[in-house]
Amino acid sequence: MALLLIIPLSLILLLLAYNLFQKFRYKLPPGPKPWPVLGNIYDIKPVRCRCFHEWAQIYGPILSFRLGSKLNVVVSNAELAKQVLKEHDQTLADRHRSRSSARFSKNGKDLIWADYGPHYVKVRKACTLELFTQKRLEALRPIREDEVTAMIESLFNDCTKPENKGKPLKVRRYIGTVSFNNITRLTFGKRFINDKGELDPLGKEFKGILSSGFKSNKTSFLAEHLPWLRWLLVPLDTEKGDAAMHNARLDRFTREIMEEHAKVKSKDVGGIKQHFVDALLGLKDEYDLSEDTVIGLLWDMVIAGMDTVSISVEWAMAELIKNPRVQKKAQEELDRVIGQERIMIEEDFSNLPYLQALAKESLRLHPPTPLMLPHKAKAHVKIGGYDVPKGSIVYVNVWGLGRDPNAWRDPNEFRPERFFEEDVDMKGHDHRLLPFGAGRRICPGTQLGINLVTSMLGHLLHHFDWNPPNDEEIEMKEAPGIVTYMSTPLQAILAPRLPADQLYKRVPVDM
Numbered sequence: 001m002a003l004l005l006i007i008p009l010s011l012i013l014l015l016l017a018y019n020l021f022q023k024f025r026y027k028l029p030p031g032p033k034p035w036p037v038l039g040n041i042y043d044i045k046p047v048r049c050r051c052f053h054e055w056a057q058i059y060g061p062i063l064s065f066r067l068g069s070k071l072n073v074v075v076s077n078a079e080l081a082k083q084v085l086k087e088h089d090q091t092l093a094d095r096h097r098s099r100s101s102a103r104f105s106k107n108g109k110d111l112i113w114a115d116y117g118p119h120y121v122k123v124r125k126a127c128t129l130e131l132f133t134q135k136r137l138e139a140l141r142p143i144r145e146d147e148v149t150a151m152i153e154s155l156f157n158d159c160t161k162p163e164n165k166g167k168p169l170k171v172r173r174y175i176g177t178v179s180f181n182n183i184t185r186l187t188f189g190k191r192f193i194n195d196k197g198e199l200d201p202l203g204k205e206f207k208g209i210l211s212s213g214f215k216s217n218k219t220s221f222l223a224e225h226l227p228w229l230r231w232l233l234v235p236l237d238t239e240k241g242d243a244a245m246h247n248a249r250l251d252r253f254t255r256e257i258m259e260e261h262a263k264v265k266s267k268d269v270g271g272i273k274q275h276f277v278d279a280l281l282g283l284k285d286e287y288d289l290s291e292d293t294v295i296g297l298l299w300d301m302v303i304a305g306m307d308t309v310s311i312s313v314e315w316a317m318a319e320l321i322k323n324p325r326v327q328k329k330a331q332e333e334l335d336r337v338i339g340q341e342r343i344m345i346e347e348d349f350s351n352l353p354y355l356q357a358l359a360k361e362s363l364r365l366h367p368p369t370p371l372m373l374p375h376k377a378k379a380h381v382k383i384g385g386y387d388v389p390k391g392s393i394v395y396v397n398v399w400g401l402g403r404d405p406n407a408w409r410d411p412n413e414f415r416p417e418r419f420f421e422e423d424v425d426m427k428g429h430d431h432r433l434l435p436f437g438a439g440r441r442i443c444p445g446t447q448l449g450i451n452l453v454t455s456m457l458g459h460l461l462h463h464f465d466w467n468p469p470n471d472e473e474i475e476m477k478e479a480p481g482i483v484t485y486m487s488t489p490l491q492a493i494l495a496p497r498l499p500a501d502q503l504y505k506r507v508p509v510d511m
């Protein structure tokens with residue numbers, strides 16, 4: 001019995017001694033006082049970007065806290081973001097993998113969860129030089145236009161139904177479908193949803209895999225950060241078993257699609273396919289990519305590209321409904337440039353500066369990945385004069401950067417005009433505005449993401465007037481998570497504004 005007590009007590013003492021040693025050895029960034037063993041697990045609020053923003057008002061633009069014994073560092077201004085993502089980019093480009101992300105990525109065999117090293121450099125090169133080229137983006141444009149017009153048709157049908165007159169629609173359903181179809185078509189060359197909005201059997205399996213991954217990802221917060229409690233909270237066998245089952249299901253599903261594409265390719269029917277799965281099958285040998293890496297990469301695109309786009313559009317529409325002046329100004333621009341006899345296409349973007357500015361303004365206030373993805377220090381570095389020891393998890397609070405009063409005039413105001421007063425880049429060059437991150441790990445889908453968001457917003461504004469249900473206040477709060485959905489899904493009353501019903505028809509393409 002005594003032995004049973006001695007072991008955990010000595011472990012706790014060791015941990016305390018280690019923390020004390022670190023405290024005196026290093027000059028760590030200030031932060032909330034950690035509890036012994038638990039760290040700040042009970043101080044942290046669920047919507048982390050807001051919590052860190054509040055802490056930054058108390059402790060300053062660089063702060064630290066502990067989850068269990070793990071040191072986490074958050075930076076919240078442009079100067080420090082530059083130190084993290086430019087000056088010390090390479091040292092801070094590793095990824096912190098939670099236990100579940102380590103299992104699902106087969107310990108970083110993909111891109112998102114890989115540490116920065118030869119594997120990462122090789123896979124990233126394949127993405128940059130082959131997957132996200134201007135040529136491929138252009139070749140896949142008809143898919144984007146098909147899906148955006150399908151969304152418009154479906155919104156039109158629903159809002160003009162007599163029984164729906166004056167009733168609000170849940171916007172997320174429609175924009176979520178565009179993101180879903182876009183990503184599945186772009187990645188796997190499959191549209192899993194038919195014209196009636198129903199999922200086919202393969203689509204059901206795809207959604208099943210997504211939600212089982214999500215469920216298994218919800219390992220207890222305590223179990224994640226307190227390794228010594230883990231065996232009590234989540235039986236190891238159950239966790240391992242769930243992950244193995246999930247991975248086997250995902251591999252089976254993806255292999256079937258890959259085989260199907262390989263067969264079509266070998267028969268050489270139809271022109272060269274541009275979907276990511278075809279591209280990666282063609283590149284497997286040239287870049288020496290294992291099957292695990294190809295599968296991991298395909299699912300990375302799904303995970304990173306699906307929610308981010310629809311979240312961005314939902315927040316932007318909420319801002320436009322709250323700010324009728326901006327909505328009207330954007331519609332005037334669309335009418336002036338495009339008129340009311342045709343629909344917008346991506347080639348129109350360059351003539352629609354206000355539309356581009358409002359997409360940027362929305363990403364400033366509502367970056368869908370508000371803390372980017374967690375980086376990890378490969379070696380000890382100094383940031384802002386403080387020590388960041390090897391192994392620390394480092395976050396850039398992109399959400400906080402966009403609301404920093406030292407960087408932005410009236411930061412909480414939604415005012416796209418600010419980008420005409422000063423041109424601010426959002427592709428990683430200006431560290432005040434980093435919705436896509438910056439440096440080595442910047443989002444490889446940046447241009448695709450911008451095109452999708454701008455195209456969806458342009459169509460939604462050109463085709464409809466948007467109003468809140470019964471003049472209700474829209475709640476602008478974030479739901480907790482790595483990506484921040486609106487906590488209350490946006491509802492809106494729509495009225496068509498173009499004269500011909502023909503302009504509300506889907507423009508389908510078969511690719």
Ligand code: HEM
Nearest residue numbers: 112301304305308309369372373435436437441443445449
């Ligand atoms: C509005 C849309 C999007 C936003 C705001 C966004 C933002 C981000 C951010 C902040 C990161 C993390 C950067 C870091 O950790 O330093 C990231 C990573 C990533 N994004 Fe995006 N993203 C968007 C759309 C997309 C799309 C459409 C795709 C692909 C189809 C994509 C693929 C990826 C991948 C693969 C990574 C991991 C890169 C790495 O770890 O090296 N993203 N994205």
